[in-house]
Amino acid sequence: MKLSVIGCGYLGAVHAAAMASIGHDVVGIDVDERKIAALSAGEAPFFEPGLPELLTQGVAAGNLRFTINMSAAQGAQVHFVGVGTPQQKDSHAADLTYVNAAIDALIPYLNPGDIVAGKSTVPVGTAAVLAERVAPTGATLVWNPEFLREGWAVEDTIDPDRLVVGVPGARTVSATQIVGGLSDMHEDVSSRFARSTTAGSDSTGSTSAALPAEGERAADILREVYHPAVAKGTPFIVTDLATAELVKVAANAFLATKISFINAMAEIAEATGADVTQLADAIGHDARIGRRFLGAGIGFGGGCLPKDIRAFAARAEELGRGESVSFLREVDAINLRRRERAVQLVVDAFDGQVVGKKVTVLGAAFKPHSDDIRDSPALDAAVRLRGLGADVTVTDPQAIENARRQHPQLAYVDDRDDALRGADAVIVVTEWDEYRRDLSPAHASSLVHGKIIVDGRNCLDAAAWRAEGWAYYGMGRP
Numbered sequence: 395m396k397l398s399v400i401g402c403g404y405l406g407a408v409h410a411a412a413m414a415s416i417g418h419d420v421v422g423i424d425v426d427e428r429k430i431a432a433l434s435a436g437e438a439p440f441f442e443p444g445l446p447e448l449l450t451q452g453v454a455a456g457n458l459r460f461t462i463n464m465s466a467a468q469g470a471q472v473h474f475v476g477v478g479t480p481q482q483k484d485s486h487a488a489d490l491t492y493v494n495a496a497i498d499a500l501i502p503y504l505n506p507g508d509i510v511a512g513k514s515t516v517p518v519g520t521a522a523v524l525a526e527r528v529a530p531t532g533a534t535l536v537w538n539p540e541f542l543r544e545g546w547a548v549e550d551t552i553d554p555d556r557l558v559v560g561v562p563g564a565r566t567v568s569a570t571q572i573v574g575g576l577s578d579m580h581e582d583v584s585s586r587f588a589r590s591t592t593a594g595s596d597s598t599g600s601t602s603a604a605l606p607a608e609g610e611r612a613a614d615i616l617r618e619v620y621h622p623a624v625a626k627g628t629p630f631i632v633t634d635l636a637t638a639e640l641v642k643v644a645a646n647a648f649l650a651t652k653i654s655f656i657n658a659m660a661e662i663a664e665a666t667g668a669d670v671t672q673l674a675d676a677i678g679h680d681a682r683i684g685r686r687f688l689g690a691g692i693g694f695g696g697g698c699l700p701k702d703i704r705a706f707a708a709r710a711e712e713l714g715r716g717e718s719v720s721f722l723r724e725v726d727a728i729n730l731r732r733r734e735r736a737v738q739l740v741v742d743a744f745d746g747q748v749v750g751k752k753v754t755v756l757g758a759a760f761k762p763h764s765d766d767i768r769d770s771p772a773l774d775a776a777v778r779l780r781g782l783g784a785d786v787t788v789t790d791p792q793a794i795e796n797a798r799r800q801h802p803q804l805a806y807v808d809d810r811d812d813a814l815r816g817a818d819a820v821i822v823v824t825e826w827d828e829y830r831r832d833l834s835p836a837h838a839s840s841l842v843h844g845k846i847i848v849d850g851r852n853c854l855d856a857a858a859w860r861a862e863g864w865a866y867y868g869m870g871r872p
C-alpha cells in the first residue's frame with residue numbers, strides 16, 4: 395500500500411521505516427531539511443536502536459524515501475500525521491500549530507477516498523475539527539494514537555500491544571453491552587458489530603464500534619496497513635474520534651500517575667527509614683498492581699509524559715471538567731519535587747558546601763536507550779547543581795550532542811571514566827547499563843577523588859558501593 399508519513403521525528407521516522415519494512419511503499423515528509431537529508435541517505439537523525447538497519451534496508455530497496463515536498467504525498471492511500479505537539483510557551487496546553495500546518499499543507503494533495511491518520515498526541519476534540527477541514531477533499535480523517543516507547547520504538551511500531559483507531563461516526567459499544575442486550579443502541583447495531591468483528595477485530599475481548607460505512611472502510615484500510623500485527627491477533631480497537639484521542643492521554647496519565655505514586659511513597663519512606671524499592675517489589679507482586687513503572691527515583695521526563703499530563707489537565711479545564719483530573723497537577727508536582735530531592739542529596743552530602751565541588755553527572759538523556767533530552771530530569775539536575783555553584787561534568791553514551799546544544803554552559807565529557815576522574819561526588823540520573831551494570835564500585839574508586847554517590851534511579855547495589863567505602867544515597871531507600 396502507498397503511504398505517506400508527515401513529520402519524521404522520533405515517532406514519524408520510525409513509523410515510516412517500520413511500515414516500509416512490512417512491505418508498504420512509503421514516503422516520509424518533513425519540513426526539516428537536515429533531517430530529510432540524513433534519512434534519505436539511510437541515516438537515523440537520532441539514536442533509536444534498530445532504526446538505522448530499517449532505514450538502510452528500505453532506502454536501498456526503493457520502497458522508502460524522504461522529501462521536504464508535501465506534493466509527494468499525492469497518490470498515497472493513507473497519510474499518517476506525526477508532527478510535534480509540544481507544550482505551549484505560556485501555558486500548559488498543547489501547541490497545535492504544527493498539526494494545523496501539516497494538515498493545511500496536505501489538503502491540496504488529498505484524493506477522494508484517502509485516509510488521513512492522525513498519530514500525534516492531541517487534546518480531545520482536535521480530530522473532530524480536523525475531520526471537518528479534511529472532509530471537502532473526499533478524504534476521511536481517523537485518529538490512530540501511537541504508544542511506542544523510545545528505545546523500543548521499532549519493536550513497538552511493528553509489534554504493538556494494541557492498535558487503536560478512532561473513526562468518524564463510530565459509537566463505541568462493548569461486546570457485553572450488545573451480547574447482554576443492555577445496550578440502548580439502535581436495533582441494527584448487532585449486525586453492524588458482527589460485520590466489524592468478522593472483518594478481523596475481535597478474538598480478544600476488544601471493544602469495537604457501530605460503524606457507518608465510511609468508518610468501517612477506514613478501519614478496514616488501517617487493518618490492511620497493520621496486517622502483520624492484525625494477523626497475529628493484536629487487539630484492534632475501533633472507537634469514535636474522541637475516545638481514540640482520550641485513550642492516548644489517559645494511558646500516559648496513568649503511567650505518570652503510577653510513577654508519581656511510587657515517588658510519593660519514596661517521600662514517605664524517606665521520612666520513616668523505609669525502603670521504597672522493597673515496597674515496590676512487595677506491592678508489585680499483586681497482579682492487580684504490577685511491578686512495571688514502579689521505579690522510584692528522580693522521576694519522569696521526556697517529550698511525552700510531562701507535557702501530555704499538563705495538556706490533558708488544560709483541556710479538561712476547557713471542558714469544565716478540571717476537577718476530574720486535578721490529581722494530575724499533584725502527579726506533576728510530586729515528579730518535580732523528586733528532581734529537587736536528588737539535587738538536595740548531593741548538597742547534603744557536602745554539608746551544604748557544594749560550591750566549587752566537582753560533581754560528575756552520569757546521564758543526560760531522559761531515559762536509557764535514547765538520545766532524547768526533552769524535559770530530561772538528568773539535565774535538570776545538572777543545571778541546578780551548576781546553579782548552586784558546583785563544578786559539573788556531564789557524560790552520556792548518546793545524548794551529549796543534544797545536551798550541549800540545549801545547555802552549552804555545562805561541561806561535557808564523552809568517556810565515562812574521564813568524566814569520573816577526580817570527582818568529589820557522582821550522581822547517576824540515567825540508568826544506562828554503562829553506569830548501572832558495568833561500573834564497579836572498585837573501578838569507580840580508582841578514578842574519583844571523593845567517594846560520594848547519589849543513585850537518582852535506585853539502580854545500584856547500595857551494599858556493594860558501601861562495602862567499597864562509598865557514601866551511598868538512594869531515592870527513598872536507606
Ligand SMILES: NC(=O)c1ccc[n+]([C@@H]2O[C@H](COP(=O)([O-])OP(=O)(O)OC[C@H]3O[C@@H](n4cnc5c(N)ncnc54)[C@H](O)[C@@H]3O)[C@@H](O)[C@H]2O)c1
Nearest residue numbers: 401402403404405424425426477478479492496514515540
Ligand atoms: N516520541 C515518542 O515516543 C512519541 C510516542 C507517541 C506519540 N508521540 C507524539 O507524536 C508526536 C510527534 O512526537 P515526536 O517525538 O516524533 O516529535 P519530534 O519533534 O521528534 O518530531 C516532529 C517532527 O515533525 C516535523 N514537522 C513539524 N511541522 C511539520 C510540518 N508542517 N510538516 C511536516 N513536518 C513537520 C518536525 O520537523 C519534526 O521532525 C507528538 O504529538 C508526540 O506527543 C510521540
Ligand SMILES: O=c1ccn([C@@H]2O[C@H](COP(=O)(O)OP(=O)(O)O[C@H]3O[C@H](CO)[C@@H](O)[C@H](O)[C@H]3O)[C@@H](O)[C@H]2O)c(=O)[nH]1
Nearest residue numbers: 540541542543544653687688689693694695696698760761
Ligand atoms: O518506573 C519508572 C518508569 C519510567 N520512569 C521514567 O518515566 C519517563 C518515561 O519513560 P517511558 O514511558 O519508558 O518513555 P517514553 O518513551 O516517553 O514513553 C512514554 O511516552 C510515549 C509518548 O506518548 C508513549 O507512547 C509511551 O507508551 C510511554 O511509555 C522516563 O524519564 C523514565 O525514566 C520512571 O521514573 N520510573
